Amino acid sequence: MRRGTVVIVEPYSSGNMLAPAFRQGGFSPCAVTLSGLSAPNSATLRLSDFDEHIAYDGGELGPLVGRLQALDPVAIVPGTHTGVKLADELAAVLTPKLANAPDLGSARHHKGDMIAAVAAAGLPTIRSLCTSDVGDALTWITRERLSGRDLVVKPVDSAGTDSVRFVPGGHDLRAVVTGLLGSANRYGSRISEVLVQEHVKGVEYAVDTFSYEGRCTVNDIVRYHKVSSRRHIALYASMEILPMDAPGNDAIIGYVKGALDALGITFGAAHTEVMVTEDGPLLIEVNARLSGGGHPWTCELATGDNSVDRMVRYLAGDRNIPDGYPLQLTTLAIFFAVRSAGVVSGLSRLDAIVDLPSCYHLQVNVQDGDYVPETSDLFDAQRLGMAVLAHSDPAQVAADHREVRRIAAEAGRPGGFTIDPNRGGME
DSSP: OOEEEEEEEOOOOGGGGHHHHHHHTTTTEEEETTTTTTOGGGGGOGGGGHHHHHHHEEHHHEEEEEHHTTOOOOEEEEEGGGGGGHHHHHHHHHHHGGGOOGGGGGTTTTHHHHHHHHHHOOOOOEEEEEEEOOOHHHHHHHHHHHHHEEEEEEEEEEEETTOEEGGGGTTHHHHHHHHTTBBBOOOOBBBBOOEEOOOSEEEEEEEEEEEETTTTEEEEEEEHHHHHHHHSSSSEEEEEEEOTTTTTTHHHHHHHHHHHHHTTSSSEEEEEEEEETTEEEEEEESSOOOOOOOTTHHHHHHSSOOEEEHHHHEEEETOOOOSOOOOOSSSEEOEEEESSSEEOOGGGGGGGGGSSSSSEEEEOOOOTTOEEEOSSHHHHHHHHHEEEESSSOOHHHHHHHHHHHHHHHHHSSTTTTOTTSSSSSSO
8 A cells, every 4th residue: 555755855875775665664755866966975876766756956946846745745854964954944845744843944954053052952062163264263262262272173064074174282273274164075065164163072972863743762872983083083993882771871862852852853863973071961963864874774783673664664653663772782883994095905804704703794895906095084984894793792792893803904905904903892
């Protein structure tokens, strides 16, 4: 039985999981793509999964609304970062009962407005300034007594650590801000504003949620392990899905739910990143969409459920989506990195990872002889590949993680595939 059309705006990255799931649930999937943007994960688009495809040129919204009205959509959701704003606008008009608060739309995709909205709700936030003027940034640093302190500068509209800069001691702040303003991000959009923030120390977590009728349900809680980089923000080394009842999770969950409320998120998936400091959680950012890089698959491996399936079940009539999850398998996703640019070789050594007892997945996206740049962000890491470990015994995953690091350290010479041997991990 056909249950209606679901519109997926920019169905890239993890968003390519939505159409098959909706079709299996009895819905007709429709893709809306934005022309003129250079999606870094455009190869993940599978138009054969859709009954309809509409290319939107970014002009007047009326004609697009008219075409979608003819399909009588039951829901409109973003597939990836570039679809959040348009999906919000379309849902407010076409599916208002399944739309996030329209008056807070900018706070869901503009990082400066996001921090301001969360702070206005009374939640603690990282000291931040949104600006398009380097002089304002320098004045703010003095006023906030942040001179000589480490800083972070990022575009107000970005994803996957794209164009995020770490500024040790704040010494190159003028050059960093000037270099970002007017440049293009990985999606081809011009950077006109940046967020300058105090660099806070702690442990970074992510919480994936699905909200419906104003009720937020937690799908998974992830702890990131990162390693320092010479010129960039810290690089992802691995991410571990934690038990729901792990110590400290209650504070993280409470903060995240408060942030989602502050941003008016009442329907759909969200991926929220926080830094847990000595003073408690602080918001890094909320992404009003699925987590990227195929993470919903990893979540399902670990817990038996994910945001995609919860969304399909809800639209099919299920009103008993659980708030929480059982951790069925200890699950760890490991990212590869290249510390210095060069030509890689000896990648066949990575094949030994497949034989590890907990290895569920190994993906290597480069070949011997390929030139690879120094890894600077999550997009670079995903282009190299990853390994996913999962097992009922946490000790087995920890042992295999050490072995993956050893194997990777021997592969990819002279360019240097690596997983930092002294940082991260589950030990």
